[in-house]
Structures are given as C-alpha cells and as structure tokens.
Amino acid sequence: MSKGVDFVLRPFEGLPGETDLVALREVVPAATATARTTAELGARDVVLATVLPMAWPALHRGDGAVMVGLQQNAGSGDASRDLAVALLAALDAPVGTPVQHLGPIEPGPRLQDVLDLDAPFEVTVHEGFDFWTAAGVELTQDMRDSLDRMNESVVPTARLAAAPSAYWARMGDKEFLRWALPHDEDAFLDALARLHARRESGLGPQGRDGRYVGAFRSCGIVVPVWDLAPGTEPEMVEEPLAELAARLEGSLAVTEPLDATQRRARAGLVARQLTLR
Structure with a gap:
C-alpha cells in the first residue's frame, strides 16, 4: 500500500453505476461503460473498459477520447484513487498513446472528484475484446496474438x-x-x-x-x-x-x-x- 493513501473499503461509493463498476472489475470479462470528466477537466469523454491491450492502465485514443482499464490493482488501498491517477495520466498523454505504467500512488483526487457525476453511465457487454480495434487502437502483432488468445478464452456474459x-x-x-x-x-x-x-x-x-x-x-x-x-x-x-x-x-x-x-x-x-x- 502506498504511504499516505488511506484504505477505502467502498471506493466507488457515490459514483453512478457503483455496483456495475464492481461487476466490471470482478466478474465481467469484456465490457465498456461511458463517463465524462468534470467541466474543469474539459468535459472529456471517458470509456471505462474492463481490460485494455497489454493491461495498460489507460489510453489517450487517437480520436481524443480517454480509455481507463478497470481490472487493475495499483495497490494504494483506494481503487478510486488508482483509477483517477490513470485517467489524469491519460489526459496528459499525447493523443494516440497509452499510459503503460503508473508510478507510486499518492494522495490526491479520486474518480468522484474528476468525473461528472451527472453524465450518463451506460454499460455495454462485448462478446470479446475486438472493441480495442473498434476504438481505433493500432495493435502490434504481439498485441493481436494476445487479443486472439483472450477472445478464445472469454467467458460468455450478458x-x-x-x-x-x-x-x-x-x-x-x-x-x-x-x-x-x-x-x-x-x-x-x-x-x-x-x-x-x-x-x-x-x-x-x-x-x-x-x-x-x-x-x-x-x-x-x-x-x-x-x-x-x-x-x-x-x-x-x-x-x-x-x-x-x-x-x-x-x-x-x-x-x-x-x-x-x-x-x-x-x-x-x-x-x-x-x-x-
């Protein structure tokens, strides 16, 4: 656990779709959900995804949208803080580039602080991980091989x-x-x-x-x-x-x-x- 970040038992409390966020982290293999940053952060579209290519924490897509991978555990003790760090890093990253690693997680804003809590939260369950390419992610051969393996092993979910x-x-x-x-x-x-x-x-x-x-x-x-x-x-x-x-x-x-x-x-x-x- 990172020093200075308090443990939060229920980290997504107060967010729209709290229970779906937990489900997407724990039991749903391939899904996305819509979100939006606060006006102070530009009211930017955010795609919350179960998993991103190569287990990236986040991605600043070529079309300007931001994707954040939910199924990660940075270990700070506050999953909401961890994901907020990934989101903010993606906002700062050049368009079309991933956030491949997160540094030490320190106290700071949480998802409840950086997301517009009135924005629509809509979940889409996918049959596999082809939404990676649909989102405009350019995959290397290694990433395509990984995508094929994941699609073969995905648990059918609805x-x-x-x-x-x-x-x-x-x-x-x-x-x-x-x-x-x-x-x-x-x-x-x-x-x-x-x-x-x-x-x-x-x-x-x-x-x-x-x-x-x-x-x-x-x-x-x-x-x-x-x-x-x-x-x-x-x-x-x-x-x-x-x-x-x-x-x-x-x-x-x-x-x-x-x-x-x-x-x-x-x-x-x-x-x-x-x-x-």
Missing part, C-alpha cells in the same frame, strides 16, 4: 434487464447468475436468510431454475451467486430474477429480528461468504 448489475455467465458447461448489490451486507444476509428459511432464495419455484451457492465481497459490495439450471440462456433468467428481486426487496423491508430458523439459515449463508478485496 447483462440482464430484470435487475441492476445482474450478469449471466456461461463457464464451461455451467451457467451462473452473479448480481452486485448496493445493500449493507448484514441487511442483505438477514433478508436472504428470511427467504432461505422459506426455501425462496433460489430462482423459480423451489429454486429449480437456480440455486443460491454463496457470495463474495469486493470494494465493499456483496455479489451473490446462483448456479443456474443446465442450459439456461440469458433471456430465461429475466422473469425468475425479477420475481427474486421483488421477494428480496420485500424481505429487506422487514424490521423484526430473525427467528431461530432464520438465524440458522443465516449462519449457513455466512459460511459461504468470500472476500476478494
């Missing part, structure tokens, strides 16, 4: 419409739902425990369309995971996800303490938690 920051993914012969949620973790676990005790924590009747298997935490956000029925396509998840989202919201509104059965269910859910960072 952003679902029934709930914010919910993503379907096919990994090998299995499909999963991974859903980044903004709720306080304890409140979420209490709400899910109430559903779990009633056998309503899965997708579809009796969970036949998807079984809750656990959750992980990253950047202060909890991301629960459901193991979907074999062969489930993204469109097949929409209706059961909408129903689950409604059940979860209803359970979150309950203020009474958990009963004995619900407490046992919660203990089982907690045992499945994992913190990434």
Whole structure:
C-alpha cells in the first residue's frame, strides 16, 4: 500500500453505476461503460473498459477520447484513487498513446472528484475484446496474438434487464447468475436468510431454475451467486430474477429480528461468504 493513501473499503461509493463498476472489475470479462470528466477537466469523454491491450492502465485514443482499464490493482488501498491517477495520466498523454505504467500512488483526487457525476453511465457487454480495434487502437502483432488468445478464452456474459448489475455467465458447461448489490451486507444476509428459511432464495419455484451457492465481497459490495439450471440462456433468467428481486426487496423491508430458523439459515449463508478485496 502506498504511504499516505488511506484504505477505502467502498471506493466507488457515490459514483453512478457503483455496483456495475464492481461487476466490471470482478466478474465481467469484456465490457465498456461511458463517463465524462468534470467541466474543469474539459468535459472529456471517458470509456471505462474492463481490460485494455497489454493491461495498460489507460489510453489517450487517437480520436481524443480517454480509455481507463478497470481490472487493475495499483495497490494504494483506494481503487478510486488508482483509477483517477490513470485517467489524469491519460489526459496528459499525447493523443494516440497509452499510459503503460503508473508510478507510486499518492494522495490526491479520486474518480468522484474528476468525473461528472451527472453524465450518463451506460454499460455495454462485448462478446470479446475486438472493441480495442473498434476504438481505433493500432495493435502490434504481439498485441493481436494476445487479443486472439483472450477472445478464445472469454467467458460468455450478458447483462440482464430484470435487475441492476445482474450478469449471466456461461463457464464451461455451467451457467451462473452473479448480481452486485448496493445493500449493507448484514441487511442483505438477514433478508436472504428470511427467504432461505422459506426455501425462496433460489430462482423459480423451489429454486429449480437456480440455486443460491454463496457470495463474495469486493470494494465493499456483496455479489451473490446462483448456479443456474443446465442450459439456461440469458433471456430465461429475466422473469425468475425479477420475481427474486421483488421477494428480496420485500424481505429487506422487514424490521423484526430473525427467528431461530432464520438465524440458522443465516449462519449457513455466512459460511459461504468470500472476500476478494
């Protein structure tokens, strides 16, 4: 951790699309999101990408737009500060050149300070990493070879419409739902425990369309995971996800303490938690 930069448990709090930012850092292989710098920084278009060529932290594109790679960990203890350093470096870089390395991260502005918080934040999930070339990035042969390898290994992923920051993914012969949620973790676990005790924590009747298997935490956000029925396509998840989202919201509104059965269910859910960072 860089000296002088305070650790921030929930670094993207206050940003539009906080839960999507976490999802793009952790569970989505190939995606981009739109952003814009503040007027003080020229109201410049920014493309937040999961990964850039050669794992560059950022790129000042030939058309003047700035791209920032989300799936990086500069290790300062504040991911928002790390990404702001990359963005500011790209703004200072000559047009058409990448930011290949970041120096030591020191205290300074964060994404919340350099991005226009009222600008549209729109996520696009891509089938592969060809958006690199679509963005006007000129690739060397080594970079093209890397692009081909990454495209071959990319996990098919789709952003679902029934709930914010919910993503379907096919990994090998299995499909999963991974859903980044903004709720306080304890409140979420209490709400899910109430559903779990009633056998309503899965997708579809009796969970036949998807079984809750656990959750992980990253950047202060909890991301629960459901193991979907074999062969489930993204469109097949929409209706059961909408129903689950409604059940979860209803359970979150309950203020009474958990009963004995619900407490046992919660203990089982907690045992499945994992913190990434």
